[in-house]
Amino acid sequence: MIPTLGRFLILASVLVATTGAFIAYAAGSKRSPEGLRWSQRFAYLFAALMLAATGVMEYALITHDFSVEYVSHVGSTQVPLWVTIVSLWSSLEGSILFWGFILGIYIAATTWINRNDHQEYMPYAIGTWLSVGAFFSFLIAGPANPFLTVANPPLDGPGPNPLLQNHLLMIIHPPMLYLGYVGMTIPFGFAIAALLRGRLGQSFLRPLRASLLLPWVFLTIAIMLGGWWAYEVLGWGGYWAWDPVENASLLPWLTATAALHSAIVMERRGVLKGWTVTLVQASFLLTILGTFMTRSGVFNSVHSFTQSSIGPTILIFLAAVLVFSVVLLSFRIDSLEADGKLDSAVSREGMFLVNNLFFVVLTFTVLVGTCFPLIVEAVKGKQMSVGRPYFDAMVVPVGTALLFLIGVGPALPWGKASKKEILRALLPPLITGAIVMAIGLALGVRNVWTVLTLLFGGYAAHVTMAQMWLPFRQRVKRGDAIGPALVDAQLRRGRRRFGGYIVHAGAVIVFVAIAVSSTMRTQQEVTLTRGQSTTFAGYTVTYTGSEERAEPHRQSTIARFNLSKNGAQVTTMEPRMNQYAAMREPIGTPAVYSTITGDYYISIMNLQGDQAGVLIINMPMVGWIWGSVIMMGIGGLIALIPSRRRAYVVSPVPAEAAGDEVPA
């Protein structure tokens, strides 16, 4: 019954998405308002079907209906309810259904928000979204069908992947990632609409930018949560390993960040339209590539390609979208281009170009490094590795250069400026940079890249703070009262600018925290007998014993360590080993003691009788990463809050003073 209903809903959604896409494209080329109305109805209907199919699957999971194949793979009567609910995205088929669910929400919401606007573009955008929707519902209906029936339903299932049950972060991380990944479909649809229409008007920039910024915020948070989870759960004391799956999440983030920046130049100067559209297309393509990388099994084990039926299908879709995008771009890019100009290369606009260059180089490097071993194996039949040391060597210089730009870009004025003006803008922040660098050197920083990061970071912090409050200071200088000036400059007219600089401030802290935590970390492996202590990095660690704890879905061994400093008790740390019924190897969960200056991290290597082999790591500043990435997300949201409709007249107040501008 349940499987039949699910299959029906999915087949209906394939039909609705395909028909809707045809109607929408036809409405676009005929410029028919009636056709647009119909394509909107199909968009809502597609979302409703996806919502219903997901609801049916959740119902099957919660009621433990093991006649549904997916439930028999990931369900279990032994696990808590929240685990049952989130097991929707714990395995391949369910996660693709979840993808379709989120896509449906995005499509319906964006269609609704723009129901009366941008009528010349909307049919093409809806058509593109529904085409993507048709592909994903086809995936759910065929290669990744979660609604298959089991002939002899088992009485109980194995439950989802134990790693999913190990930490609460795993409940938030995957949905965030999906919201970021799937959301890239929306700006892609807008970009395709602009290309098909052959123009990209100033008022259409608003939905394009907003639709890019929202998934960017989700992706930013999701990448951080993934790193945080790895750090809290995997026990090797790191948060980023340049693993193919991690790289897959980073790639679209890099191009989307570049696009958000080039969109600002587009808005201000009317140039870089074709380029921005290209970046938006690339972001979408990279999300599909990322799905292929994580879902096909190609990257986990090179030999399992034939076992997965979904990989080739995604690859074909990827190739089709790529060809479509490139062809469309080459035919239409001229119709979008240049109705503006640059006054000078040494200006804020010029720095935007350099920023985009660096982001593209970063994207390319990560892409090459991730795919290179596969290509070499396919061509030469030899196994080779490209790992963390390679990425560190390649990415750190470009990343440091980007931090330099966060400082120099916003300091430079728009348009043409004299040498004297440029020097006056660039020199003062050097003092802050030098102070931060000196503090680092005094605290023992010796790594060249970390020293540079501190110098550029201090510089960028100075510029960011000065720019962030510039509109407010100008209003106060003009004689406005402090209260209204603050509200108007930072929260009303200057909100986008304010949000943008909050993102920059967060990014600066992230850069510094990553550099410091990775180059200043110290670690020690030691074996302690019960009652024995060791002193490391200022703390005394005493092993006080271990305890077994049985939970329905897992068996845990918890080791207890007493942490003290200068004889005074600080805290008790309890790293553990979890043994899940479904897994042979136990999974360790480290214990982390966080302070404002850094983390003290204990991970169990092995436990035997009275002896505990542990890895102790002292990581300065690592907690700053999580906090400041959240700050970047908040900044993005502040910039996203829609402002009142702009009247399309040139403001008598210069843009800089109005604060109606966004940062470099």
Next chain:
Amino acid sequence: MIATFFLIALLQIKVPDAAQVLGPPQGPPLAGAQLERRTMELSSELRCPVCQGLAIGDSPSIMAANMREQARELLSRGYTREQVLSYFEKSYGQFVLLKPKFQGVNALVWLLPVLVLAIGFVIVVTKAKRLEKTPVPAAGAAAVPEATSEVIDDPYLARVREMVEKS
């Protein structure tokens, strides 16, 4: 699959003696804190053969621990970083080197990004030059003509425009 393969390989093939493979140590013997630091650095460059892409310094597996111990021992006898890396490469293949050597096809992974940077730099410079030379369409107000033609959100106006275009 790979894991089992390596486990079998590990059990059957005796790891060759360092002296036979590498010859005499080419550096000073290390000890104490310096040895620990070098071992840690080296451990981040070697891939644990039985794990999913983890360095031996990051992996909790027994094999990784053994390889770390081996690296520490070789360093303490005075073998240099390059010697230890080539020792592991001879034992397990270039697969264990997380930082590919600048050699043969593998050099491409280092060269391609630099090439893209160089080409991109040329494009950015020419683009900036060209944009600087473009005739001025009332600088700064580029948005205005766009904006006026854009206000056709009203379907009625859209129809009117369409009819005008057709005639």
